[in-house]
Amino acid sequence: MRQTGHIIVLDPDPRILPLVKTITGRPSLSFPSALEFQAKWDEITPLAFFIDIKVDNCEEGLKSVPLLKERWPFCPTIVIADDPQVQILSEALASGADDFISKPLKPKELLARLQSRLDNLAKRQFKEVEPIGDLVVDKTHRTLSGKKETRHLSPTEMNLLLCLHHAKGTVVQRDTLKRRCWGQVYVSDNALNRKLHEVRRIVKELSPHVEIKTLYGVGFVLEVEAGRGAAFSGSG
Numbered sequence: 001m002r003q004t005g006h007i008i009v010l011d012p013d014p015r016i017l018p019l020v021k022t023i024t025g026r027p028s029l030s031f032p033s034a035l036e037f038q039a040k041w042d043e044i045t046p047l048a049f050f051i052d053i054k055v056d057n058c059e060e061g062l063k064s065v066p067l068l069k070e071r072w073p074f075c076p077t078i079v080i081a082d083d084p085q086v087q088i089l090s091e092a093l094a095s096g097a098d099d100f101i102s103k104p105l106k107p108k109e110l111l112a113r114l115q116s117r118l119d120n121l122a123k124r125q126f127k128e129v130e131p132i133g134d135l136v137v138d139k140t141h142r143t144l145s146g147k148k149e150t151r152h153l154s155p156t157e158m159n160l161l162l163c164l165h166h167a168k169g170t171v172v173q174r175d176t177l178k179r180r181c182w183g184q185v186y187v188s189d190n191a192l193n194r195k196l197h198e199v200r201r202i203v204k205e206l207s208p209h210v211e212i213k214t215l216y217g218v219g220f221v222l223e224v225e226a227g228r229g230a231a232f233s234g235s236g
Contacts, residue, residue, distance in 0.1 A: 003029070004045040010034055010064070011052035011080065016105070020050060023107045024114065034064030038185050041071070042156060048076040048114060051097070053088055062095050067183040069096035071155060074124060074140065076117035080105070132165050133210040133224035135203070146206030156181050157199050164212060164222035173219040196220065 007028040009017050017030035031037040079092045079100040089100050098117045128139040136145045142158045143150050159181040178187045200212040209225035
């Protein structure tokens with residue numbers, strides 16, 4: 001069963017999760033490393049991230065930030081730092097983090113920063129609807145709409161579709177799709193094929209004018225029939 005609306009804490013310190021739960025009053029889950037969370041992220045729809053700057057050692061922890069922001073661009077990512085050195089915090093913000101907070105955690109500051117980021121990012125969500133031919137993709141609600149029906153996509157299915165869409169009719173290689181959608185987690189070709197099969201089936205059921213094609217030995221391409229622009233608004 002998918003877990004939704006959870007605050008995700010990436011921190012090996014077991015004392016942080018109870019603090020975040022108590023301060024925010026929201027359901028929260030903790031993972032000692034970004035890699036362990038990646039193994040579970042198809043089962044979770046997060047509300048926000050709190051990431052210890054030293055998780056997985058500093059360098060690897062920072063590498064996890066752009067992966068999380070790529071997958072959940074409107075999910076606040078707040079870095080936690082024992083010693084808020086300017087250089088490290090600058091690197092965290094440059095890599096995509098939305099804010100930072102210092103230890104020991106202060107309830108009023110944590111709540112204020114979390115709510116501020118939730119509000120700011122929520123405003124940007126309204127801009128996250130775009131056409132794909134005669135289809136409309138809503139990235140916020142993870143839906144794909146045709147003229148008569150709307151279908152929900154999993155996070156991975158949405159990322160696969162958007163990766164192909166943003167390639168603007170050019171071929172996307174297998175390794176690129178794997179990296180964009182699963183990060184550093186190993187994914188077999190069969191697993192990728194199964195996910196693409198689902199996305200291809202949904203697209204085909206919603207529109208006869210949009211198609212995901214396989215170029216064997218090369219990669220995949222999303223093709224849109226010329227002149228088939230979206231003539232309706234997506235639900236949302």
